[in-house]
Amino acid sequence: MQHIIDRFISYVTIDTESDPNSQTTPSTPKQWDLANKLVEELKSIGLQDVTIDEKAYIMATLPSNVEHEVPTIGFVSHFDTSPDFSGANVKPRIIVNYDGKDILLNEEKNIVLSPSYFKDLLQYKGQTLITTDGNTLLGADDKAGITEIVSAMEYLIQNPVIKHGKIRIGFTPDEEIGRGAHHFDVEKFGAEWAYTMDGSQIGELEYENFNAAGAKIIFGGKSVHPGYAKGKMINSLLIANDFINELPKDEIPQETKGYDGFFHVNHVTGTIEKTVVELIIRDHNKKKFEKRKILIEKIVKKINKKFAKKFGEDIAIAEIKDQYYNMKEKVLPVKHIVDIAENAMKSIGIKPIIKPIRGGTDGSQLSYMGLPCPNIFAGGHNFHGKYEYVPVESMVKAMDVIVKIAEMTALPNYGLSSKKK
Numbered sequence: 001m002q003h004i005i006d007r008f009i010s011y012v013t014i015d016t017e018s019d020p021n022s023q024t025t026p027s028t029p030k031q032w033d034l035a036n037k038l039v040e041e042l043k044s045i046g047l048q049d050v051t052i053d054e055k056a057y058i059m060a061t062l063p064s065n066v067e068h069e070v071p072t073i074g075f076v077s078h079f080d081t082s083p084d085f086s087g088a089n090v091k092p093r094i095i096v097n098y099d100g101k102d103i104l105l106n107e108e109k110n111i112v113l114s115p116s117y118f119k120d121l122l123q124y125k126g127q128t129l130i131t132t133d134g135n136t137l138l139g140a141d142d143k144a145g146i147t148e149i150v151s152a153m154e155y156l157i158q159n160p161v162i163k164h165g166k167i168r169i170g171f172t173p174d175e176e177i178g179r180g181a182h183h184f185d186v187e188k189f190g191a192e193w194a195y196t197m198d199g200s201q202i203g204e205l206e207y208e209n210f211n212a213a214g215a216k217i218i219f220g221g222k223s224v225h226p227g228y229a230k231g232k233m234i235n236s237l238l239i240a241n242d243f244i245n246e247l248p249k250d251e252i253p254q255e256t257k258g259y260d261g262f263f264h265v266n267h268v269t270g271t272i273e274k275t276v277v278e279l280i281i282r283d284h285n286k287k288k289f290e291k292r293k294i295l296i297e298k299i300v301k302k303i304n305k306k307f308a309k310k311f312g313e314d315i316a317i318a319e320i321k322d323q324y325y326n327m328k329e330k331v332l333p334v335k336h337i338v339d340i341a342e343n344a345m346k347s348i349g350i351k352p353i354i355k356p357i358r359g360g361t362d363g364s365q366l367s368y369m370g371l372p373c374p375n376i377f378a379g380g381h382n383f384h385g386k387y388e389y390v391p392v393e394s395m396v397k398a399m400d401v402i403v404k405i406a407e408m409t410a411l412p413n414y415g416l417s418s419k420k421k
């Protein structure tokens with residue numbers, strides 16, 4: 001266990017915060033610091049074909065140790081951390097044999113990680129937790145995933161009695177700014193399917209995520225001196241307001257859960273003559289997702305009709321762009337890849353928690369790029385902030401899941417009961 005702790009700490013103490021405003025890949029040069037270290041480490045534990053490209057995408061191979069043919073599988077995680085909170089000077093704290101009480105993260109600033117607010121903590125009583133010192137995020141998202149993959153590969157190399165096929169591993173930059181999959185060379189990776197180790201609590205297994213689009217609606221107007229505006233002024237701010245009011249009131253993030261979709265207005269800027277409304281559209285169901293986009297267009301059309309005479313041209317213009325899609329469509333035809341992960345967990349005493357992701361993952365993009373890619377827990381909680389923590393026992397279990405998946409994939413019918421294939 002100490003080995004995993006040391007490895008994890010060696011990663012999180014290197015700042016790899018990504019930057020959405022940067023146009024380069026990786027978005028921040030400091031991501032190279034960890035990327036280069038990982039390359040050396042992968043070589044030193046004995047992996048083969050260790051490569052890093054000019055955009056810092058890392059790949060490596062653990063060769064098969066069986067004679068018969070086994071599909072090549074992959075494990076993927078990202079080494080950047082979220083720009084939502086500082087990742088510089090991470091000073092991890094280790095809480096051995098957690099007693100179930102409040103954890104004082106930072107005495108000076110009185111920052112407390114408390115089970116009365118974060119109830120999940122209680123399930124880790126007696127375990128070893130790694131927390132922040134209250135000044136930074138931890139970076140378990142997703143350096144826990146990297147720790148687990150590297151440790152699992154090392155374990156398989158050291159224990160050749162465990163039989164497995166060829167395994168590819170991939171580490172990416174810039175996942176947190178939505179670009180982790182953008183430059184991922186699926187062909188070069190050459191796996192039949194893969195798993196991202198990027199979920200949260202122990203047991204999580206995800207293969208459904210949102211269909212996602214972003215919309216930008218630009219409203220025009222006519223500015224006239226307000227004292228003499230009767231019949232002349234058109235205030236784009238008020239038209240934008242009408243537009244927002246036409247959206248279904250209860251289909252917003254704070255009123256929805258599970259498989260409910262939503263519209264989320266997240267940015268408005270405006271003057272009399274021009275107002276821009278930005279929103280995101282999310283739905284697990286493809287048909288409902290398409291309907292949501294059509295609704296936006298309908299409302300815009302209605303507004304345009306209303307102002308056609310007065311304004312002379314379309315007063316509102318909608319730009320709708322798809323962002324990512326539900327990986328379920330790509331994963332269901334190869335459902336055994338989920339069954340393998342589910343059974344791997346069960347076989348080592350983990351209760352699988354299978355639920356739809358209310359977001360996207362790199363795996364959803366990879367799935368549409370030809371690499372079906374469900375998401376498995378990496379063990380951390382409260383990502384992207386100072387309350388982030390990870391139980392070491394969960395990291396060990398995640399490592400065991402990787403080993404088990406590798407082992408099952410080399411078995412006849414993947415070790416699944418015959419009906420399941």
Ligand SMILES: [Zn+2]
Pocket residue numbers: 078141142175198
């Ligand atoms: Zn992540």
